[in-house]
Amino acid sequence: MNIIVCIKQVPDTAEIRINPETNTLMREGVPSIINPFDLHAIEAAIQIREQMGGRVTVLTMGPPQAETSLREAVSMGADDAVLLSDRAFAGSDTWATSYTLAQAIRKLGADIVFCGKQAIDGDTAQVGPETAEFLDIPHISYIRKIEEVNENYIRVERLMDEGYDIVESSLPVLLTVVRELNTPRLPSLKGKMAAKKAEIKKLGMADIGADENNLGLKGSPTQVKNIFAPEVKAERKMIEGSPEEQVDNLIKELKEIKCL
Amino acid sequence: MDYFFDEEQIMIRDLARQIADEKVMPIRAELDEKEEFPWDIMNILAQSDFLGIYIPEEYGGMGRGGFEFCLAVEELSRACLGVSTTYAANALGTYPILLYGSEEQKKKYLPDIASGRKLVAFALTEANAGSDAAGVQTTARLEGNEYVLNGTKQWITNGGEAGIYTVIAITDKSKGARGASAFIVEKDTPGFTFGKKENKMGIRSSSTRELIFENCRIPKENVIGKPGMGFIVAMKTLDSSRTGVGAQGVGVAQGAFEAAAAYALERQQFGQPIISIQAVQHILADMATQIEAARALVYAVAKFIDTKAKDVSKESAMAKLFATDVAMKVTVDAVQVMGGAGYMREYPVEKMMRDAKILQIYEGTNQIQRNVIGQALVKETAKKK
Missing domain, CATH: 1.10.540.10 (Acyl-CoA dehydrogenase/oxidase, N-terminal domain)
Incomplete structure (x- = not known):
């Protein structure tokens, strides 16, 4: 079983600062960690390997310093680590990121791809599912439990607002995971030593056969104009009366504000 | 440092x-x-x-x-x-x-x-044997290819939870201390059961139980070293492990110091945090100094033992004695610095104080450690004459 876990290095702080000129995250001077949801993805991958054998590869796209996050994943028990790093990747939005990850995953080959449900810096939750689309494989998001897995089949529980779904899929498949799935293990001493010596495989644009036009800023349809905290304008109106009156009044209200 | x-x-x-x-x-x-x-x-x-x-x-x-x-x-x-x-x-x-x-x-x-x-447990202590290791009454009788164990071990840490037990028993009563042997006994061996779990003052999450051997048969190959080497095995084991108890003393003292110092910084009396009051500073200064001295001694002795030095009894006894006496004193002082709060279960130091007491008792009481050091000093001094 070949398992790839996509991870992201994110700033470890609640006080993320935004560069007012470029509207992008300012990462200087902020300690970096593995995106917390991705730790659950790594744990899930290691548990499946312990049960079925195979290899766990952690994959990240980022600047050279993202290597420290890859080494941390190796100290938890990942077998291999791959860093996607190239000037051409800089400025990628979720579309370009997903395209790039998919190109790398296609080259590396995987039966299962794990991602955290979203990254705590961007919070889009788009990269996992988009990567599956580029790969043309099924994906199941927000999984909270893996009920069964074998060489060509998986059954999981997907967390929903109220309760959960049981979803089955053939392999290969991409899964995005929520915290409820497991408790990520701490590193081991032997893992930390292995991580120190581990060879980090580096892949660039040419290595993954990517089309330059789909990469980085150039390949990103998203243009960030402004980032701000939305103002809370909470206007409430209680519509009372019998159910029939309530419906009549609601329709009237909606017509007034031209929603109907 | x-x-x-x-x-x-x-x-x-x-x-x-x-x-x-x-x-x-x-x-x-x-x-x-x-x-x-x-x-x-x-x-x-x-x-x-x-x-x-x-x-x-x-x-x-x-x-x-x-x-x-x-x-x-x-x-x-x-x-x-x-x-x-x-x-x-x-x-x-x-x-x-x-x-x-x-x-x-x-x-x-x-x-x-x-x-x-x-997990593993070490079983030496009995109702009539502790500081007096020669008082062991558990027996191991050789019958063909098996030893038959009979007797009761007391206050055994990890008892009931461990899968492997190293047990000291008498194989030849007539030889006194040279008549003891060390054995490996696995859990679930017929004739090997556990007695009551002790209700303790401190270290309450650890398991302390009796081991009961009633015609418990183990293979002859489970003897550690040679028959008759039981006390040497036990004493050398304790020589090696005592620094670990010293390290426990350093650790609990450090934990108590950190809790007390943090509290002293927050607690306001007479319009200032109590850490600014010299009477409190002096207590904290003594605590920190003693902890650092204990740590330095434990580290030095542990490194000395790792060189495979031949006789380490005196030094390991010193590390255990000093660091655990420091632990007791520092945890009591931590409660004092924190006053009423220190006495309450909401804060961690009352537990540390209860826990620390065992360090002066187990793996050789601190009085026995002084005996070990004293005997070594007598030997060294006599040699010089």
Whole structure:
């Protein structure tokens, strides 16, 4: 079983600062960690390997310093680590990121791809599912439990607002995971030593056969104009009366504000 | 203070600290209250390779020594002595096999110990044998290819939870101290059962139980070393393990100091934090100085033992004696600095004070440690004449 876990290095702080000129995250001077949801993805991958054998590869796209996050994943028990790093990747939005990850995953080959449900810096939750689309494989998001897995089949529980779904899929498949799935293990001493010596495989644009036009800023349809905290304008109106009156009044209200 | 650790030693200390902070501290009060054996934490320690730190690599361990083991014990003790007692007793039970076990015994038992698949316990103490190790009454009679064990061991740490027991029993009453032997007994051997679990003042999450042997038959090959070597095995084991108890003392004292200092910074009296009051500063200054002295001694002795020096009884007794007396004094002082709050279960120092007391008692009372040191001094002095 070949398992790839996509991870992201994110700033470890609640006080993320935004560069007012470029509207992008300012990462200087902020300690970096593995995106917390991705730790659950790594744990899930290691548990499946312990049960079925195979290899766990952690994959990240980022600047050279993202290597420290890859080494941390190796100290938890990942077998291999791959860093996607190239000037051409800089400025990628979720579309370009997903395209790039998919190109790398296609080259590396995987039966299962794990991602955290979203990254705590961007919070889009788009990269996992988009990567599956580029790969043309099924994906199941927000999984909270893996009920069964074998060489060509998986059954999981997907967390929903109220309760959960049981979803089955053939392999290969991409899964995005929520915290409820497991408790990520701490590193081991032997893992930390292995991580120190581990060879980090580096892949660039040419290595993954990517089309330059789909990469980085150039390949990103998203243009960030402004980032701000939305103002809370909470206007409430209680519509009372019998159910029939309530419906009549609601329709009237909606017509007034031209929603109907 | 910087003790110039190598990269691996820093790794061991930091990961032990992370486990202590993230996994032990949040549940230590509950473990104490409920007297719950810390299986979850032992499993985390096993998964993170801490149970094999001092076991050679060929048997699945990390191949480091007693010094690195002390670093881990110190960090765990900073959070909870109940947990660190469980962890350190595992090493105490392992040392007889490590020091005197045959190649077959090492191959059979050490990999399971290093991986944490099985915990270990060391069983010397009995109703009439403790400080007087020669008072052991448990017997082992050779019958064909088996030894038959009879007797009761008392106050055995990890009793009931461990899968492997190293047990001291008398094989030849007529030979006195030379008539004792050390054995490996596996849990679930017929005739081997457990007595009551003790209700203790401190280290309440650790398991302390009687071991009862009633015609318990074990294979002849389970004798450690040679028949008659039981007391040598026990004494050399204790020589090696005592620094671990010293490290427990350093750790719990450090934990108590940190709690007291943090509280003194917050607590306002007479319009200022009490840490600004000289009377309080002097108590904290003495605590910190004693802790640093104890740490330096424990580290130095642990490194000395790791050189495989021939006779380490005096030095290991000094490390255990000094560091555990410091632990008792510092934890009492921490309660004093914190005043009423220190006496309350909401804060961790009353538990640390209760826990610390055992360090002056187990693995040789501090009076016995003074005997060991005294006898060594007599020998050294007589030699010089």
